[in-house]
Amino acid sequence: MQTEKPILYNYFRSSSSWRVRIALELKKIDYEYKPISLIKDGGEQYSEEYTKINPKQEVPALYIDGHLLFQSLPIIEYLDETRPNEYQLLPKDPAKRAKARMIAEIINSGMQPFQNLNVIRRVAKETQSEDKKQEWIKFYLTKGFKAVEDILKDTSGKYCIDNQITIADLCLVPQVYSAKRFNIDMIGFPNVKRVNEELEKVPEFVRAHAHHQIDTPQELKEN
Ligand SMILES: N[C@@H](CCC(=O)N[C@@H](CS)C(=O)NCC(=O)O)C(=O)O
Secondary structure, three states: OOOOOEEEEOOOOOOOHHHHHHHHHHOOOOOEEEEOOOOOOOOOOHHHHHHHHHOOOOEEEEEEEEEEEEEEEHHHHHHHOOOOOOOOOOOOHHHHHHHHHHHHHHHHHHHHHHHHHHHHHHHHEEEEEEHHHHHHHHHHHHHHHHHHHHHHHHHOOOEEEOOOOOOHHHHHHHHHHHHHOOOOOOOOOOHHHHHHHOOOOOHEEEEEEEOOOOOOOHHHHHH
């Protein structure tokens, strides 16, 4: 039984953090929001204090039920298993569950890492070129969205898997936001666009949005 309030170590614009914020909202879990700035003072994720929380020096990390958890997808699965409610984020049906995980995995391991701050900084440094960095991001995000779009043709209803919100949707919305930030042309991905627009209307997704957090800069809060 949970006694202490969970603590989410996260950053407003981090797509991995955002996935967990949506899960916490859907599971109706009251939590303390602990901002970890990825840019302030060279990045608070590298501080000695935070490295003790997450040795991978990334957000998110969630302290819950006496456990310190990191890696967004296992966190979401933990919340789903320990807090069953009307939102079952991993569908019961094995084929649907596998397809939801397929989409989540494409985004988690085939897209997000290639736009991750320390990775793109290294690409820019090694190539001495901001253009090469942009090309790199565009290549991997487009490749990932092509695969997701193909899956959605078969699986999507209102959301990624029929009309049930799943772990795939929690990954999709922050990834589409990142794509917009990096100026990726989404014209070839109508199902991604349609499902994303549908999800953006869900109140729990609105509350978890990058522009609605305590560490969101004022100029973005107004958007
Ligand atoms: N697979 C991890 C990825 C975590 C991750 O890469 N987080 C990014 C923000 S979305 C980060 O903290 N980056 C810090 C850096 O690149 O220094 C997860 O899903 O939690």
